[in-house]
Amino acid sequence: MPVTAGIDIGAGTTKAVLMDEQAAVLARVSVRTGPFLEKAATSAFEKALRQASLNSDDIEYVATTGYGRYSYPPRDIQITEITCHARGARLLFPGTRCVLDIGAQSSRAMRVDEEGRVLKFRMNDRCAAGAGRFLERIAKALEMDLRQLVAASLESKNPQPISSICAVLAESEVINHITQGKRAEDIVMGAHLSIAERVLALLRQVGVEEEVTLTGGLSLNPGMVKALEETLGKEVNFSKESQFAGAMGAAYLGHWRLQRRGGRS
Amino acid sequence: MQQTDHLSSVRELAQDVSFSAVARWKEETGGKAIGHFPVFAPQEIIRAAGMLPVGVMGAWGLLEVDYADSRVQSFVCSVARTTLELGLTGRLKELDGMVFTDICDVARNLSGVWKRNFPEMLVEYLHLPQNVTSAASVVYLERELERFKGKLEDLSGVKVGEDSLWEGIEVYNHQRELLQRIYRIRRESPWLLPADEAYLLGRAAAQMPVEDHVSLLERSIAEIEARTVKSRDNIRVLLLGPFCEQPPLELLRIVEESGCYVVDDELLQTYRWYTSAVPTNGNPLRSLAESYIERARLSSVRYQVRRRREAIVEWLKEARAEGVLFCSAKFCEPALYDYVLYKEALEAESVPYLHLEFEEKMSAFETVRMQVETFVESILFA
Amino acid sequence: MYVAGVDAGSTTTKAVVLDENSHLVGKSLRATGANVTRASELAYEECLHASGIREREVSYVIGTGYGRYKIAFGDTQVTEISCHAKGAHFLFPKTRTLVDIGGQDTKAIKVSDKGEVLDFCMNDKCAAGTGRFLENAATVLDLELDDIGPVSLRSENPLRITNVCTVFVESEIISHLARGQVVEDILRGVHSAIGARTIALVRRVGIEPEVTFTGGVSRNVGMVRTLEERFGVPINVSDLSQYMGCLGAGLFALERAQGASPRRVKRVEAGGS
Amino acid sequence: MELKHKDAGKVVQRELMASYYGDLEDGEGPVAYLFVPGNVVEILRPFGFRTVYPEINALQCGIKRVAGENILKAEDMGYSADVCGYVKNDVGICLAGGSTPLGRIPKPDLLVCNFSGCNTFIKWFEALADLYDAPMFLLDVPYLRDEASYQQDIEYVTQQLWDLVAYCEDMTGTTFDEAKLRETLEYSRQAEDLWTQLLSRARLRPSPFDAYFEAVFFMAPINVLRGTTDCIDYYKVVIEEMEERSRAHVGPVPQEKFRVVYEGPPCWPHFRAFWELFKAWGVVGVASTYSKVGGLFETGIRHDPARPMESIAEYVINCYTNWNLKKRSELLQQYIEEFEADALIIHSVKSCRSFSVGQADFREVFSHELGIPTLMIESDLADPRYFSQAQLKNRVDAFFESLEHQRIVRGS
Numbered sequence A: 001m002p003v004t005a006g007i008d009i010g011a012g013t014t015k016a017v018l019m020d021e022q023a024a025v026l027a028r029v030s031v032r033t034g035p036f037l038e039k040a041a042t043s044a045f046e047k048a049l050r051q052a053s054l055n056s057d058d059i060e061y062v063a064t065t066g067y068g069r070y071s072y073p074p075r076d077i078q079i080t081e082i083t084c085h086a087r088g089a090r091l092l093f094p095g096t097r098c099v100l101d102i103g104a105q106s107s108r109a110m111r112v113d114e115e116g117r118v119l120k121f122r123m124n125d126r127c128a129a130g131a132g133r134f135l136e137r138i139a140k141a142l143e144m145d146l147r148q149l150v151a152a153s154l155e156s157k158n159p160q161p162i163s164s165i166c167a168v169l170a171e172s173e174v175i176n177h178i179t180q181g182k183r184a185e186d187i188v189m190g191a192h193l194s195i196a197e198r199v200l201a202l203l204r205q206v207g208v209e210e211e212v213t214l215t216g217g218l219s220l221n222p223g224m225v226k227a228l229e230e231t232l233g234k235e236v237n238f239s240k241e242s243q244f245a246g247a248m249g250a251a252y253l254g255h256w257r258l259q260r261r262g263g264r265s
Numbered sequence B: 001m002q003q004t005d006h007l008s009s010v011r012e013l014a015q016d017v018s019f020s021a022v023a024r025w026k027e028e029t030g031g032k033a034i035g036h037f038p039v040f041a042p043q044e045i046i047r048a049a050g051m052l053p054v055g056v057m058g059a060w061g062l063l064e065v066d067y068a069d070s071r072v073q074s075f076v077c078s079v080a081r082t083t084l085e086l087g088l089t090g091r092l093k094e095l096d097g098m099v100f101t102d103i104c105d106v107a108r109n110l111s112g113v114w115k116r117n118f119p120e121m122l123v124e125y126l127h128l129p130q131n132v133t134s135a136a137s138v139v140y141l142e143r144e145l146e147r148f149k150g151k152l153e154d155l156s157g158v159k160v161g162e163d164s165l166w167e168g169i170e171v172y173n174h175q176r177e178l179l180q181r182i183y184r185i186r187r188e189s190p191w192l193l194p195a196d197e198a199y200l201l202g203r204a205a206a207q208m209p210v211e212d213h214v215s216l217l218e219r220s221i222a223e224i225e226a227r228t229v230k231s232r233d234n235i236r237v238l239l240l241g242p243f244c245e246q247p248p249l250e251l252l253r254i255v256e257e258s259g260c261y262v263v264d265d266e267l268l269q270t271y272r273w274y275t276s277a278v279p280t281n282g283n284p285l286r287s288l289a290e291s292y293i294e295r296a297r298l299s300s301v302r303y304q305v306r307r308r309r310e311a312i313v314e315w316l317k318e319a320r321a322e323g324v325l326f327c328s329a330k331f332c333e334p335a336l337y338d339y340v341l342y343k344e345a346l347e348a349e350s351v352p353y354l355h356l357e358f359e360e361k362m363s364a365f366e367t368v369r370m371q372v373e374t375f376v377e378s379i380l381f382a
Numbered sequence C: 001m002y003v004a005g006v007d008a009g010s011t012t013t014k015a016v017v018l019d020e021n022s023h024l025v026g027k028s029l030r031a032t033g034a035n036v037t038r039a040s041e042l043a044y045e046e047c048l049h050a051s052g053i054r055e056r057e058v059s060y061v062i063g064t065g066y067g068r069y070k071i072a073f074g075d076t077q078v079t080e081i082s083c084h085a086k087g088a089h090f091l092f093p094k095t096r097t098l099v100d101i102g103g104q105d106t107k108a109i110k111v112s113d114k115g116e117v118l119d120f121c122m123n124d125k126c127a128a129g130t131g132r133f134l135e136n137a138a139t140v141l142d143l144e145l146d147d148i149g150p151v152s153l154r155s156e157n158p159l160r161i162t163n164v165c166t167v168f169v170e171s172e173i174i175s176h177l178a179r180g181q182v183v184e185d186i187l188r189g190v191h192s193a194i195g196a197r198t199i200a201l202v203r204r205v206g207i208e209p210e211v212t213f214t215g216g217v218s219r220n221v222g223m224v225r226t227l228e229e230r231f232g233v234p235i236n237v238s239d240l241s242q243y244m245g246c247l248g249a250g251l252f253a254l255e256r257a258q259g260a261s262p263r264r265v266k267r268v269e270a271g272g273s
Numbered sequence D: 001m002e003l004k005h006k007d008a009g010k011v012v013q014r015e016l017m018a019s020y021y022g023d024l025e026d027g028e029g030p031v032a033y034l035f036v037p038g039n040v041v042e043i044l045r046p047f048g049f050r051t052v053y054p055e056i057n058a059l060q061c062g063i064k065r066v067a068g069e070n071i072l073k074a075e076d077m078g079y080s081a082d083v084c085g086y087v088k089n090d091v092g093i094c095l096a097g098g099s100t101p102l103g104r105i106p107k108p109d110l111l112v113c114n115f116s117g118c119n120t121f122i123k124w125f126e127a128l129a130d131l132y133d134a135p136m137f138l139l140d141v142p143y144l145r146d147e148a149s150y151q152q153d154i155e156y157v158t159q160q161l162w163d164l165v166a167y168c169e170d171m172t173g174t175t176f177d178e179a180k181l182r183e184t185l186e187y188s189r190q191a192e193d194l195w196t197q198l199l200s201r202a203r204l205r206p207s208p209f210d211a212y213f214e215a216v217f218f219m220a221p222i223n224v225l226r227g228t229t230d231c232i233d234y235y236k237v238v239i240e241e242m243e244e245r246s247r248a249h250v251g252p253v254p255q256e257k258f259r260v261v262y263e264g265p266p267c268w269p270h271f272r273a274f275w276e277l278f279k280a281w282g283v284v285g286v287a288s289t290y291s292k293v294g295g296l297f298e299t300g301i302r303h304d305p306a307r308p309m310e311s312i313a314e315y316v317i318n319c320y321t322n323w324n325l326k327k328r329s330e331l332l333q334q335y336i337e338e339f340e341a342d343a344l345i346i347h348s349v350k351s352c353r354s355f356s357v358g359q360a361d362f363r364e365v366f367s368h369e370l371g372i373p374t375l376m377i378e379s380d381l382a383d384p385r386y387f388s389q390a391q392l393k394n395r396v397d398a399f400f401e402s403l404e405h406q407r408i409v410r411g412s
């Protein structure tokens, strides 16, 4: 039975997934990307093979995605993370019609059809203010780590809005809030809400529909989920596997290509 | 592929931000040179006055902008900024004049900035009628062209005769016909001619006498038609938006690398303004004025009596395009307004489209690549 | 008689104490961190300590910097623009053009022969091209802030860095590293990128020698060199450049103390005024 | 001291605007949309049109703090963050079915695009024509670029005005009543005289009013109600109020410390806060260009019943933003001299390239060539997101701090 690999080489982390023909995930791993993309991809791939007790000959097709998708020469194909996250989200939640993918440096909104094909998408192109890196900076300004940040966000009762469009200037705003005696949890939630606003602006441009699935690293952050749900006024799908959506989508599309080999050239 | 030497010399000429070809021309002929901002310029009249029309459309991202940044706010498009930078750094000192037309508020005010900063130049702002239904418009434009001609005559001290106007109209008609042939190749066999090469061939017109450009095109067309290149499984797209500020060459390249064939576009509007030949009878300025009203291409900077959405759908059909890449220059208001109107039309017709923003000096090509690839994938993996 | 100036900057808080002859008695510097009021209090205390004088010996205190309204113990506040001009004029009386690059903003100031502000410009709404930009570059390259300037000067083949966004520059640097570019060339590119932005700002007020460079970034020799190349003139920098704001504030304080009313006896409680 | 006419200008303005919006909501008659600069309302009134000025709606939405919402609606539809906030505000109103805090704005039966001084106007009405499926008449107004083209431009506009008359006759089935036009023009002329008189009172020391922050309210009737007797009466009231203020030596700030000229539109969404930045320093605006966007009447431009179409054409062409930069800069210089201003404040707004591009050159001219202290600050006239109070305050404070300091040093 053929197995494919999907490797999502992201700006922050690299994820690898092995998948069989029934779209069952045989292995999933994540490693820090660091400056050397090929190395990160190789290491994620090898770990995945070990996890599934397979060796590289068992893999029929390797699809890469993510910001470093061109940096892994042994690949069979590279596919963008937008296409992959859309498919991956559909694998995780079959009812998905909208996908929000929030990673370290970028956030994207897509509208998809019942097969997970991208109908429309938008991404933040200007500032890093709408993605994970922004939260990391806020955490730093508050002298917290990510875990504390997430925990704090869930405590907030009176979120403090952050209006600055710039991730850096937002830091001074945060400091301002602190000086005015605002509570850390309220500031943190304010930051989550400001990302949510930005991401939802992208989502509204592609059109909001049932169901909305969150993928990418920020799906691991319950504070982000809460902020999105509040801003959107409805529930958002997410799971522990959401951050692997890109790699899953890539592996899935690998099978799709395998079946059609010799079709469109 | 036969990316021949002549292409690299074309590239060198087209990308020369010190305009040395203009200096050479002036030295050889003793004539004067008139620069013009993108989208439209009455080149026929400039040529008839014995002068060289020079397209000034920014600087290919080759300049470190520092003077102009202190003169234009951050929310202004690059072409205005880098064109001003060219001027403020003395790179346009060979120009004896500069022409702007009423394409947008930025270009209009830039003409005033130009007047103040380059008092030694003839700076002209031409009002091109936006009202294309009034009987008064053609008459008005003819007077406006006449006024412009007078200014050139004052500059050169020589009267411009009808004959030389006719001659100008004819040679520019010929140039446009050849450019149309280039575009026909793009439509019919885009694999023969990469988009960036086609663009360079057109852009070369900015810095050479039209006769030379005509012979460049003639030579190139013959060479291109003899090529044997395998076609690729790309999707056919219309590239809308860059009618004024020109996108980086790399963007054109990435669009094709990512799986598109650009089968028609709005690039180099200045050289493609008229959709058919300017008639060569009657009065030359009247003929130009009438053509401006009656033979103008669809453009964001000219009021459209027919709704834009209808016009765009028709264009798509004509070009047999499967999708639209709407590439607007960052901060370019006319393009950004039209985007919404086009978008509605494309959605109504279920035509896939993608909106991208570019800047002359951009670094986010990765983002562009990803978006175009996704766009292509959404059609290919369907 | 003593006076003090406290500069609550976005990144660092600085304080100086001067005597009645404008001599520097003591100085201090600390990270501003999350609490501006607290940072300025601490900086002031440290400065008094370093000066070896007691608080009640100080007749007048002026606060400056973006947190100037948060300095509860000050007698009044003056913007950092006026203060930098004042300070620069004091150290380099021929200063006509002043460039101040701090943690989050850049200012260009045109100064009269008396040290007055004739004209000024600041960067807008975006932290691109400021000290923070250099800090990020240092972090990504795993270098100390003190080293980036000297390292950049070793470059023989500077790269062009196109992105001046403080956040996105990280990924640009990472991709240069991944392509095997050397650190000094990247850093030099980073410095040039800031240099280009800075000079555009300075042109708005006009470049007239002498040029003085103040703010924390003036401690970076790479940046000094870059600006000198761009401006085509030598640039004044002093060990006190980062203190220029509070020095100016101190000088204003001295004027107030000597000219106008003496310090109010009643202490202003923190928080109220 | 109790002032009898205290706030009369403000109160009556509010009443007039309320009744204007009331009429839009419940009144009868076809509706035409127009732009403020160079509007040709005098031609439309005789045909019974009720006129809507989308810019005024945008301005009011800004003040009433709903511009932000409207803008977001338009951005969701695909409008870029980088285009004019006025346009987006108006598109937002349209998407909300015309409902605004001012009342319901009726749909247009005709869009008259008099695009003096702003090409964005064309794009704006093109969008409305699409959204409302309404016909558009484009009045092409050449930019005042060159003395040599002036006559040809006047003739061109005049011809189009007759085209418009024919268009309206066709559309409404009413024949054009020239006598009525003359009457309307006479009312316009009288109001213009009074408005000019009013503004010239800022020459007094102290100035009885702020010719920027207050004048932008006083200007509403001249922009919206020109050609009516209400408009004339309004300016009589305001002049009375100002006479009284002068007698009582009352001005907009307790003590007039700095007299300045303002260039550029105000920041509507944060109007109070924006004004406060200056009030705190005892700054009084003695002249402003924005209050003249509806017409440069102090230069002698007048609607004239004796020359109906020509005078309209002259008015249309001579709008502030339709003037070339050189003329604009000379006008600013004239203001500074006539009104004895200490400084020039340039407010550069992102939305409006028509105003903003070239302002940095003004800055050069005034501060470097003419030696007039000039402050340039940035925010927006429509989009609340582009207002950074702390940054603006820093700049304004530093500017007046140094002016004050120089005064002390120079002993003046």
Ligand SMILES: Nc1ncnc2c1ncn2[C@@H]1O[C@H](COP(=O)(O)OP(=O)(O)O)[C@@H](O)[C@H]1O
Pocket: A009, A010, A011, A012, A013, A014, A066, A102, A103, A104, A105, A106, A131, A132, A133, A135, A136, A146, A150, A216, A217, A218, A220, A221, A243
């Ligand atoms: N356990 C976690 N809790 C909260 N946030 C997390 C967690 N893990 C990752 N993140 C966030 O996710 C981001 C990385 O997302 P990812 O999708 O992996 O990015 P990329 O694909 O761009 O590398 C980080 O910036 C971080 O903020």
Ligand SMILES: Nc1ncnc2c1ncn2[C@@H]1O[C@H](COP(=O)(O)OP(=O)(O)O)[C@@H](O)[C@H]1O
Pocket: C008, C009, C010, C011, C012, C013, C065, C101, C102, C103, C104, C105, C130, C131, C132, C134, C135, C145, C146, C147, C149, C214, C215, C216, C217, C218, C219, C220, C242
């Ligand atoms: N030793 C150093 N070498 C290089 N740069 C430095 C050094 N020390 C401080 N800086 C730079 O100075 C900046 C702080 O400048 P400062 O003028 O104190 O800022 P602010 O007044 O805005 O708080 C820091 O962001 C850092 O980049």
Ligand code: SF4
Pocket: A126, A127, A128, A129, A165, A166, A167, A168, A169, C125, C126, C127, C128, C164, C165, C166, C167, C168
């Ligand atoms: S520095 Fe801030 S505002 Fe500027 S581009 Fe980067 S994130 Fe955006």
Ligand code: SF4
Pocket: B077, B078, B079, B080, B103, B104, B105, B106, B107, B244, B245, B301, B329, B331, B332, B333, B334, B335
């Ligand atoms: S790029 Fe757009 S905004 Fe800029 S000058 Fe050209 S048309 Fe105007």
Ligand code: SF4
Pocket: D055, D084, D085, D086, D087, D117, D118, D119, D120, D121, D124, D351, D352, D353, D354, D355
């Ligand atoms: S660009 Fe300026 S003049 Fe034009 S509509 Fe917008 S605010 Fe008004």
